[in-house]
Amino acid sequence: MTTTVTSHRPQPPAQPLTLRARRLPAYAAPVIAVVALLVSAGIVYGAGIGGPVLVVVLGALLYLGGLYAAANAVEGRRAARNRTWSALIHSAFVLAVLPLASVVWTLVSKGSERLDGNFFGTSMNNIGARDANGGAYHAIIGTLEQVGIATLITVPLGVLCAIYVVEYGRGRFAFTIRFFVDVMTGIPSIVTGLFVLAFWVLIVSPWFNDGRPGFSGFAAALALSVLMLPTVVRSTEEMLRLVPAPLREGAYALGVPKWKTILRVVLPTALPGIVTGIMLAIARAAGETAPVLLVAGGGAAINLNPFENNQSSLALFVYQQAGEASKYSPARAWTAALTLVALVLVLTVAAKLLARRNRLGR
Amino acid sequence: MAKRIEATDVTAYYGGFKAIENINLTVEPKTVTALIGPSGCGKSTFLRSVNRMHEVLPGARVEGSLTIDNQDIYDRDVDVTAVRRMIGMVFQRPNPFPTMSIFENVVAGLRLNGVRRKSILEEAAEKALRSANLWDEVKDRLGKPGAGLSGGQQQRLCIARTIAVEPQVVLMDEPCSALDPISTLAIEDLMFQLKDKFTIIIVTHNMQQAARVSDRTAFFSIEKTGDPGRLIEYDNTQKIFSNPSQKKTEDYITGRFG
Numbered sequence: 001m002t003t004t005v006t007s008h009r010p011q012p013p014a015q016p017l018t019l020r021a022r023r024l025p026a027y028a029a030p031v032i033a034v035v036a037l038l039v040s041a042g043i044v045y046g047a048g049i050g051g052p053v054l055v056v057v058l059g060a061l062l063y064l065g066g067l068y069a070a071a072n073a074v075e076g077r078r079a080a081r082n083r084t085w086s087a088l089i090h091s092a093f094v095l096a097v098l099p100l101a102s103v104v105w106t107l108v109s110k111g112s113e114r115l116d117g118n119f120f121g122t123s124m125n126n127i128g129a130r131d132a133n134g135g136a137y138h139a140i141i142g143t144l145e146q147v148g149i150a151t152l153i154t155v156p157l158g159v160l161c162a163i164y165v166v167e168y169g170r171g172r173f174a175f176t177i178r179f180f181v182d183v184m185t186g187i188p189s190i191v192t193g194l195f196v197l198a199f200w201v202l203i204v205s206p207w208f209n210d211g212r213p214g215f216s217g218f219a220a221a222l223a224l225s226v227l228m229l230p231t232v233v234r235s236t237e238e239m240l241r242l243v244p245a246p247l248r249e250g251a252y253a254l255g256v257p258k259w260k261t262i263l264r265v266v267l268p269t270a271l272p273g274i275v276t277g278i279m280l281a282i283a284r285a286a287g288e289t290a291p292v293l294l295v296a297g298g299g300a301a302i303n304l305n306p307f308e309n310n311q312s313s314l315a316l317f318v319y320q321q322a323g324e325a326s327k328y329s330p331a332r333a334w335t336a337a338l339t340l341v342a343l344v345l346v347l348t349v350a351a352k353l354l355a356r357r358n359r360l361g362r
Numbered sequence: 363m364a365k366r367i368e369a370t371d372v373t374a375y376y377g378g379f380k381a382i383e384n385i386n387l388t389v390e391p392k393t394v395t396a397l398i399g400p401s402g403c404g405k406s407t408f409l410r411s412v413n414r415m416h417e418v419l420p421g422a423r424v425e426g427s428l429t430i431d432n433q434d435i436y437d438r439d440v441d442v443t444a445v446r447r448m449i450g451m452v453f454q455r456p457n458p459f460p461t462m463s464i465f466e467n468v469v470a471g472l473r474l475n476g477v478r479r480k481s482i483l484e485e486a487a488e489k490a491l492r493s494a495n496l497w498d499e500v501k502d503r504l505g506k507p508g509a510g511l512s513g514g515q516q517q518r519l520c521i522a523r524t525i526a527v528e529p530q531v532v533l534m535d536e537p538c539s540a541l542d543p544i545s546t547l548a549i550e551d552l553m554f555q556l557k558d559k560f561t562i563i564i565v566t567h568n569m570q571q572a573a574r575v576s577d578r579t580a581f582f583s584i585e586k587t588g589d590p591g592r593l594i595e596y597d598n599t600q601k602i603f604s605n606p607s608q609k610k611t612e613d614y615i616t617g618r619f620g
Contacts, residue, residue, distance in 0.1 A: 170420065244457070246453060246455060246457040247457055247459060247460075248418075249415060249418060249453065249457070250453065250457040250458075250459070250520070250523075251459070251470070251474070252415065252418060252446060253413065253415060253446055253450060253451035253453075253524070254446065254447070254450070254470060254471035254474065254475075254523065254524070254527055255443045255444065255445075255446040255447030255448075255471065255475060255527060256443065256470075256471065256474040256475065257443050260474050261474075264474055265459055265461075265470075265474075268461040269459070269460055269461050271461075
């Protein structure tokens with residue numbers, strides 16, 4: 001269409017219309033960066049006001065200024081702004097990645113000291129302050145069981161709740177549910193721990209525990225599921241809203257009932273996003289310390305039964321080992337932290353692969 | 363098997379807005395009926411009320427009676443899904459299910475309504491794809507995603523999906539508006555073939571298309587924006603396009619208005 005329009009237009013006058021503009025050579029940016037760093041080092045060390053961090057920060061600022069000036073002189077104002085903004089965006093990315101890389105590096109370097117079979121095979125039972133051994137087997141079991149049970153409770157509940165709000169809910173009731181889910185998002189984890197302590201541990205658990213209140217991994221799972229629920233509901237809700245209405249109508253027009261349309265067309269379409277939301281919730285729950293401490297109590301021994309007696313978790317293990325008066329405990333804490341991060345990473349990757357398996361190859 | 367559709371005083375609302383008012387028309391079995399008229403005149407609304415898709419939108423409702431072989435589809439004890447199985451629909455934009463392969467898309471209606479036997483599904487898929495003139499193009503890649511086809515192929519896939527459940531009436535809401543002339547031709551050819559078995563109602567903005575494919579044409583119009591759409595004239599296509607009895611119809615088809 002465009003070509004026909006242009007061909008009917010009168011030709012522009014003979015004055016040359018150029019599409020070329022002067023460009024900075026490709027080596028300009030690295031050269032400016034090196035010069036900026038050298039100047040910055042000269043200033044900082046010459047005046048004796050700081051170390052390498054200040055050199056990099058000042059160097060980055062000088063680089064931005066120098067790049068703008070050079071581009072402005074050669075390429076013009078628009079190109080100079082473009083270059084400066086892209087440089088700013090790239091530095092923001094680097095700034096965001098730096099802490100992450102630093103965390104991973106610290107975890108790996110400090111956590112590898114106790115990365116041995118003993119750590120993954122034993123508990124802290126009968127380990128004194130002078131013992132170099134001891135491991136997190138009981139804590140890994142605790143994390144897996146508590147987060148697993150919490151996920152089993154939360155995922156059906158949260159996904160069904162989101163389906164209700166998006167597909168069925170009308171008017172005030174659905175609005176109220178959405179409002180309270182939003183409110184729940186902001187509840188601090190210690191409060192959910194206290195809630196489960198007051199409600200489950202102190203009131204409900206004595207009924208089947210000979211009248212005595214009892215800590216349990218299950219109570220921790222309850223507290224974690226309270227934390228996970230709003231994340232799962234909100235992310236699922238957003239994903240379901242992204243499913244285009246014509247897909248639903250296409251299924252209705254084939255005489256497919258509404259519930260089956262949701263189950264077989266809407267949910268599969270939204271599945272990858274829903275899985276991502278669930279994994280975020282799981283990652284958050286696996287890292288919680290306070291609720292576990294309050295309602296599962298922690299513990300040094302292996303307890304495979306989540307419904308009875310104290311259980312620990314990796315996050316709680318890190319917290320306790322970090323505060324222990326023993327020269328061996330910091331290494332245990334670092335390794336447990338590394339284990340926790342690796343566990344969440346493995347779960348996330350596995351879930352993503354599983355969600356993608358059903359999608360068709362292009 | 364094709365059915366006669368009779369609309370009596372059909373009025374449809376979107377919340378408080380009256381979109382169409384007192385539509386009366388009868389569609390004979392095994393014919394193609396075209397609904398034409400300016401934008402916003404309620405053709406699509408009427409079409410969507412024929413298979414009860416109108417009420418899917420919140421606040422939308424239909425009054426009056428719409429019968430298919432003398433059964434009112436708006437009776438209280440009518441099963442909506444049964445109505446929609448009997449009256450299929452093709453939409454303006456192709457909407458294949460993105461998580462399903464070509465094969466799964468075609469048999470989606472059967473499978474989601476409980477047909478499991480693989481041999482039945484395979485037979486139905488081939489039959490529907492052949493009827494939709496798509497079989498030769500996709501027979502070697504039935505396992506590939508339906509969303510990977512071109513626009514015209516996707517629309518024919520959606521038609522195959524619609525006719526695979528063997529409805530008696532097929533509603534088409536501007537099925538060619540997003541397609542190039544060659545795909546449009548393929549779909550018009552398809553309508554001629556489908557006419558042997560199905561009753562077809564098609565909404566179109568393209569008057570040449572209405573003249574080419576339809577036996578009867580209904581002209582809808584509105585007085586001004588915000589007024590409900592009304593049926594101005596309904597007659598044989600030949601008559602509408604050569605010698606319409608209403609001045610408004612003549613103005614519209616000759617391009618003097620709309």
